[in-house]
Amino acid sequence: MSPGEKLDPIPDSFILQPPVFHPVVPYVTTIFGGLHAGKMVMLQGVVPLKAHRFQVDFQCGCSLCPRPDIAIHFNPRFHTTQPHVICNTLHRGCWGVEARWPRLSLQRGAAFLLLFLFGNEEVKVSVNGQHFLHYRYRLPLSRVDTLGIFGDILVKAVGFLNINPFAEGSQEYPVGHPFLLTSRRLEVPCSRALPRGLWPGQVIIVRGLVLQEPKDFTLSLRDEAARVPVTLRASFADRSLAWISPWGRKTPISAPFLFYPQRFFEVLLLCQEGGLKLALNGQGLGATSLGQQTLEQLRELRISGSVQLYCVHY
Structure with missing residues (x-):
């Protein structure tokens, strides 16, 4: 599925809190009710042509000092000879061991639809409807109550949804419909x-x-x-x-x-x-x-x- 495809609107019953359109980055917002297995977060946007890196953080709080724990740190990097994604966890001010995915599905200058699908033990991430990675939790998902978006990214929409509202057949992944459609x-x-x-x-x-x-x-x-x-x-x-x-x-x-x-x-x-x-x-x-x-x-x-x-x- 292409991020610009014309699709039917998202059913209101699956939206857990009002979507956010064109937020200014850096952007930090509360996740109503926190995170638990069965929630999804959808991010629709564009990677700038000269993007260096950006990150999507699922945080345990929103304080500036001390810095909050980050249960899930999703960090695409475009400036290296081999663009890649880093996932990690920040706990009590210390980063854990990096998990790295070398084949970056996001491209400079291209639109994208990121879907974070939260399960009992891990988060799965899809890019434009295709599975990209899964990352096992190192901190309890129940501690997450804040979403932070930073770096070189143009965000068009952020959505908070129930799990699998767009399931088709026996697919492992739901197909995320963009919030902002062209017509x-x-x-x-x-x-x-x-x-x-x-x-x-x-x-x-x-x-x-x-x-x-x-x-x-x-x-x-x-x-x-x-x-x-x-x-x-x-x-x-x-x-x-x-x-x-x-x-x-x-x-x-x-x-x-x-x-x-x-x-x-x-x-x-x-x-x-x-x-x-x-x-x-x-x-x-x-x-x-x-x-x-x-x-x-x-x-x-x-x-x-x-x-x-x-x-x-x-």
Whole structure:
């Protein structure tokens, strides 16, 4: 399986905690409930062309001093004459004996899908759906409660899943489906029909990635006559967010500007009596007023600007 293949979405029932999109590395996060046999951690990303090395650490805590124990240290190295992967364990400040795998399945400049599958006595690691290595635990898996990602790696998504949700037949390995999929239907500018307009309680969710040198982002709602009763516009030049009226009047949204180049974003519009309530990256940013008749007459959602879309849901 190729990391860029178009596949069905991951079933929500197998996701143990919210996935993380485009985190800034170094990245450290809590593993809800810790690790135990039957969990999987999936990492989707790209190895930079000039990558030296990176590491994925399953840690026993997140303190800086003293340094926490590391139950599983997964460390691909690209700068040597023979690229390889090192696995090891850090206990009370001392590294154990290195375990080395010389045939590195990860390539500079290439996308990848790493899957860590935790069993009773060892972790198995697959790369792009193919088994790569297994590493026997030297510390109890129950002590692990933190994931750390460091070094030369571009992470697109991190997922925490139940074991084997994608098993096919008697395969030893589940097939990990990417969280972030590519689709022609999500190419920008993007349009979606709203056949019945909007009603109180409906939610529009737009998720995506801000491009590296962004100019603007626009989300507009149009009615049957192609009029635009409401537009949400983000300007990256002056880092402003505003509602634009049908007559071009700009109503600034007084809130921190939460769009960042090369970072994931989520825009949520909640339809309620009298208008639309806005949230960006989980933070409420107020509302705009619209009559119920206007909301019911909306027929199209349009998205344009300097973004790559991952999801448009309503």
